[in-house]
Every structure is written in C-alpha cells, then in structure tokens.
Amino acid sequence: MKRVFLNAICISILTLAACKKKEPPVNTEVPVNLYKVKARKVLYYDQYPSTTAALSQVSLLPQVQGAITGIFFTEGTHVKKGQKLYEIDRRIYQDTYDAAVANRKVAEGTLAQSQQDADRYEYLNKYNAVAKQLYDHAVITLQNSKSQVQSADQAVKTAKTNLAYAEVYAPFDGTIGFSQVKLGNVVSAGTTVLNTISTDDPMAVDFVINEKQLPKFERFQQQKHAPTDSLFTILLADNSLYPINGKISVIDRAVNSQTGAITVRLVFPNPKGMLRVGMSCVVRVHNQEPGPQIVVPGKAVVEQMGEYFVYTAKDSLMNNPKAGADSVKNKIKKLVAIQKKVQVGETVGANMIIKSGIEDGERVIVDGVQLLHDGSKITTANKMGPSAGGKGAR
Known part of the structure; x- marks a missing residue:
C-alpha cells in the first residue's frame, strides 16, 4: 500500500514537470512590407461629374393661329439660320x-x-x-x-x-429635335410648342466645384487666351476620351449659400456633332503642380477621425536578450514603426499624393498597418504576406 502511494506521488511530480515544459518565446515583431518614398513627377486629373448644354436653345412657338400646312426639315438634323421649318395656313x-x-x-x-x-x-x-x-x-x-x-x-x-x-424660320444654326406637331394640327399663338432648336458647335459643358477651388478656376479663366494644352478634357459616358480639348468660358455669378458650390462652364468645339445636349460626362482638369511630388500606395494611408496618418520604419538600438549584460554586443538594431500625420492630395489610381508629413527617402509601411501602433516592433523578414496568405512581397 505504501509503495502504491509513493508511485502515485512520483507520477504526479513527472506530470507536473511535463506541464511546466518551457514554451518557445512569442515573436512580438509585426511582419510588414516597406516602400521607399521617392519624389517624382505625377500626371493626374481632378475629375468632376458634368453635363453638356447648348450655348443657345429656344422653343419654337407660333406667333399666329392656324393649321400646319408644311414641314420642311428632317428631325434631329442640323439646320441653318433662316431655313424655313414650318408653314401655317397662309x-x-x-x-x-x-x-x-x-x-x-x-x-x-x-x-x-x-x-x-x-x-x-x-x-x-x-x-x-x-x-x-x-x-x-x-x-x-x-x-x-x-x-x-x-x-x-x-x-x-x-x-x-x-x-x-405664317412661316417659321430657324433663328440660328443648330440641331432641331422631334416635331411636336404634325401636318393638319391647329396651333395657337404663343402656346403651342412646335419644336426645340439648340446650338451644337461649340458645345458647353457645365460642372460644379466647391468654393474653395474658385480662386484656382478664376486663374484658369484669366489665362484663357493662353495655350490650353490638355488642361480641360472630358470622358464620355462610355469612358472614351473626347478627342478635342476645351477651354473655360464662364463662372457663375454667385456661390450657392447652402451648398458652398458654384457652376463652371467649359466650351468644346463639336465639329462632328459627337456631343449632344444633356449628355453625362466627366470633366478632367489636368494637374498644374510643378516639380516632383511624393506618392505612396493608398493602402499605406490610415484615416482616423478625419485625419490621415502613415507609418514609417525607423532603425532603433535595443537590448540583445541573447547577450550578457556585460557583453559589448548587448545592443542590436531593430525596426520600429513611427506614426506620422500627413496632408494628403489627390488619389491617382491605387496611389495617393502626400503634400506634407513625410520626406523623400523615408520608408513607408504599406502592409500590416492594421496591426501597428506608434512604436510597434516590425520585421521585413516575413515568409508569409502580412495581409493574407502567400509569400511576402520582396
């Protein structure tokens, strides 16, 4: 009985020792990928939803009453000023x-x-x-x-x-629409709409900007007689680029006090009639920023409460746990994540322009930023990608 008791004690001691077997240390370094910042010239466009409009448009109304006895045009075609369009019983x-x-x-x-x-x-x-x-x-x-x-x-x-x-003529060159009356219809003076005619070359393109951008567009307007190059271009509804550049024509007289917005009008030549009134398109304003700019991948930028931050990698000397206290090699170089507030500019594809906050040559963390805080230890010696499975980016 005594031997059984001693055996039980020994087994308990061995089991406890096995449970206290030393586990491997947890790696606290966050695997990341780095991007070395290098300033470069950037081509990008500010884009604004817009709508095409006619510089002149009028609804044709009869000035006398009577039955329509003649229609002398083809609907949807270009008509000339002074061309006879309708005849009312004379x-x-x-x-x-x-x-x-x-x-x-x-x-x-x-x-x-x-x-x-x-x-x-x-x-x-x-x-x-x-x-x-x-x-x-x-x-x-x-x-x-x-x-x-x-x-x-x-x-x-x-x-x-x-x-x-009793004869209705085109008031100006333009495109005429569908006739609202047919032969034999009786029209009333000043009330019956016969048709609508609008100018088609050049064509206006209207879009809305924020009042903060107004000084920039006023400068564009003052320089309207200078060569415009590709300052103003438009993308059509099928995402194709309209082949002719435009120029700024008019800025509306007042800012909307409720929205802080104001309308700007561009003018584009339309010799082939590609532009029609009421089309939806996108105005592209070529950036005019001189000199190189800092661009980083968009996934490196973190937004917090309306402010923007990036993490940069910084070399830091830390104690070497494998070296003794008196060893001359008790310090090793490690990477640390440093959070920096930045001012962002335009988004260019998958990248983002940084106007201030970081400098040329700094190393920006582009992957693994969700796991970081200011001062986090990081490593680039990762075998698996920090964002998902697979090999990490070199």
Missing part, C-alpha cells in the same frame, strides 16, 4: 393683307381729294370769297384724311407681319 393672313392694302389705297384717294379741297378753300379764303366755316372744315378733313392714311399704313404692316409669321 390664306386668311394673305386675304387680310390684301384687304389692308386696298383700304390704304382708298385712304390715299380720300387724302388726295381732301388736299384739293383744302387748297381751293385756302385760295378763296385769302380773298374772303368763301365762308370761314367751310375753310375750317376743309382743313380738318385734310388732317383726318392724313390720319386715315397713317392708320391704313399700320394695318398693312400688321397684316404683312402676320402673313410673315
């Missing part, structure tokens, strides 16, 4: 004009008779050979006849204008 307006001309002739005849009578009575009045009343009546009749001729002239002009309004 017969009633032609009759009115002819009647006005005839009335004017009657008034002119009456005027001629009144003039003769006035001249005769004026001669007789000099010799007191006619009653004063008859002379006065002759003078008044002459004035009335002159007024009737003037009234008849105005009636002829009005009738002629209405007759001319």
